[in-house]
Amino acid sequence: xxxxxxxxxxxICQRGTSLTIQCQVDSQxxxxxxxxxxxxxSLTLIATANQGSEATYESGFVIDKFPISRPNLTFSTLTVxxxxxxxxxxxxxxxxxxxxSYEQYFGPGTRLTVT
Amino acid sequence: xxxxxxPEDQVNVAEGNPLTVKCTYSVSGNPYLFWYVQYPNRGLQxxxxxxxxxxxxKGSYGFEAExxxxxxxxxxxxxxxxxxDSALYFCAVRDLGNNRLAFGKGNQVVVIP
Numbered sequence: 001x002x003x004x005x006x007x008x009x010x011x012i013c014q015r016g017t018s019l020t021i022q023c024q025v026d027s028q029x030x031x032x033x034x035x036x037x038x039x040x041x042s043l044t045l046i047a048t049a050n051q052g053s054e055a056t057y058e059s060g061f062v063i064d065k066f067p068i069s070r071p072n073l074t075f076s077t078l079t080v081x082x083x084x085x086x087x088x089x090x091x092x093x094x095x096x097x098x099x100x101s102y103e104q105y106f107g108p109g110t111r112l113t114v115t
Numbered sequence: 116x117x118x119x120x121x122p123e124d125q126v127n128v129a130e131g132n133p134l135t136v137k138c139t140y141s142v143s144g145n146p147y148l149f150w151y152v153q154y155p156n157r158g159l160q161x162x163x164x165x166x167x168x169x170x171x172x173k174g175s176y177g178f179e180a181e182x183x184x185x186x187x188x189x190x191x192x193x194x195x196x197x198x199x200d201s202a203l204y205f206c207a208v209r210d211l212g213n214n215r216l217a218f219g220k221g222n223q224v225v226v227i228p
Contacts, residue, residue, distance in 0.1 A: 001161075004158075031214060033216075041220070042205065042218045042219060042220045042221050043159075043205070043218045044218075045215055045216070045217075048214060058215075092158060092159070094159075101164070101166055102147050102164070102166070102209055103149070103161055103164060104149075104161070104216055105161060106151075106158040106159040106160075107158055108157065108158040109158050
């Protein structure tokens with residue numbers, strides 16, 4: 001397994017502002033992902049974070065709203081831009097480790113509330 | 116695109132009784148199947164997976180799951196439930212053709228003392 005940390009763990013933000021969430025892993029990973037989990041809902045994949053290139057976004061998510069960086073194998077950031085109350089969610093980072101046979105390991109999540 | 120159905124919203128079971136959480140899936144090819152558990156205010160924890168081989172797979176905390184290709188199911192089971200098993204359980208499927216993991220809606224399990 002891997003130890004995955006996310007910062008911040010929670011935040012309360014005002015409408016129209018932006019928040020950057022950091023994800024740090026203690027092992028080299030093959031894949032990194034960002035998910036959103038709205039209250040009482042399942043997980044929805046936002047994008048795959050690609051090292052050194054643009055992230056691959058899922059339908060319904062765009063780079064202008066959710067810019068993602070992944071400068072190396074163990075670190076990624078997700079920015080939630082121009083926030084609205086509808087962005088209130090838990091944002092989760094996940095990783096696949098080399099040789100893990102496609103298991104994904106999840107960070108503790110960032111609980112975002114937009115007022 | 117792959118998808119997962121978890122038909123029940125909540126599963127209630129008495130402590131010591133068998134626990135079953137149902138999952139059916141849809142993929143275009145051979146599936147990779149996973150179960151995760153989420154405790155309150157915690158991230159998701161990996162429980163077990165089916166990739167290939169024996170249809171019955173064993174995982175963490177005494178859980179197991181049975182892959183049934185003809186019924187496209189991957190039900191999670193535990194012979195004797197504990198109060199500490201009360202949590203949110205997610206089934207997920209990955210298509211061999213892409214990197215995406217599709218999650219079911221989740222099942223709240225409540226184990227009654």
